[in-house]
């Protein structure tokens with residue numbers, strides 16, 4: 047097992063058993079679901095809107111080269127410097143280089159998952175800069191020195207009391223756990239940072255090719271201050287954030303707010319088209335856009351999974367995922383947790399090392415159902431499983447499946463195993479849940495279902511001796527050429543032993 051897989055399993059086991067954590071997350075997401083459904087109902091046709099959004103992203107991603115060139119030409123024409131970064135390392139070097147050139151010392155940063163992806167804060171701090179997160183949730187997790195819990199709600203795992211204690215410890219100032227008071231405490235600190243900062247770093251929700259503009263969506267106004275007050279602004283954008291036209295935002299902005307936070311529209315939606323122009327009252331003197339690839343073009347080359355690049359990072363798939371809701375975001379050990387994280391992390395960081403994530407799914411399909419841009423997430427998880435196993439088969443799994451095939455294809459062996467199982471389960475209680483239990487992997491956290499005292503086939507034979515309860519006749523009463531109206535037996539065992547019974551060649555159901 048790889049190190050990330052070991053870490054994931056250990057953390058998942060602890061958190062899944064943490065009832066307080068689970069109830070906190072369920073409560074928060076329960077409220078979100080109510081608001082999200084209310085806002086979805088405000089769309090005339092939510093399903094139609096999803097289809098249009100998927101079509102727009104399909105067009106953008108399938109002609110990414112053309113739209114990126116258009117975006118760069120338009121935004122550079124207004125004095126923005128665009129940088130291309132193939133890797134996370136290159137992106138870090140470019141941003142550290144800009145900060146050095148501008149002789150910066152203090153940096154303020156608004157929420158940007160791409161920055162988390164390339165571990166930008168660590169690189170800037172190692173280079174000697176002071177970096178402060180300006181989004182309240184990010185500010186809180188930065189004070190705790192931990193990664194965001196969720197791509198939209200970074201501090202959703204914390205209670206007001208925990209945040210109050212944190213502010214008391216780190217800022218020496220938290221008179222109460224009232225959310226408004228806590229927000230004011232953070233604002234007081236952050237306002238000084240905006241004024242003192244030499245560089246502001248933001249992410250981007252969309253990059254509009256038609257007009258060469260960056261679209262940033264937020265609820266606190268902190269990204270606006272991050273962009274407007276420091277003399278230099280740097281925006282780090284994943285290349286997949288392109289949308290073809292400005293009009294596309296009329297769909298994507300409400301859709302992002304609805305799916306992501308249960309809002310009709312986020313509090314602030316701002317477009318940045320370049321540095322301060324002559325005659326303008328505010329804005330940065332210098333504006334740099336860093337376009338980040340970091341394996342996105344490799345994903346683009348994968349025709350089967352390319353649509354994972356359609357993601358608008360709304361977080362809706364995390365919110366409905368039964369795994370995420372039980373093990374939490376930090377357990378994943380990745381920048382992007384939940385279903386979308388389990389799809390793209392193997393592309394960003396390597397399938398063999400991260401293949402445990404696609405396996406950590408119930409494949410219920412809830413993620414695909416809520417995704418506003420209709421990414422077929424659970425099929426991508428299956429695809430990862432297939433690719434991972436084909437590239438590196440696990441010998442004991444192959445052996446186990448061969449053994450199982452032999453068992454269900456050999457009636458006497460199947461009957462024998464059931465007989466042994468029925469005797470064995472009488473003594474199972476003695477070792478259940480201990481390491482001596484042959485089914486320990488299952489029973490350490492779940493109940494093993496008991497084998498039925500009688501097989502379906504035996505029950506059916508017995509029932510066929512007399513008249514059925516509903517007044518019909520049992521199997522023995524069937525005349526040649528008539529079809530049995532009772533339950534259909536689809537067992538392999540039955541197909542071999544009872545040629546008259548309709549079969550589909552499946553495995554035996556007991």
Ligand code: SF4
Nearest residue numbers: 357358360361363417
């Ligand atoms: S995959 Fe879909 S639901 Fe999940 S974050 Fe991306 S856009 Fe939202």
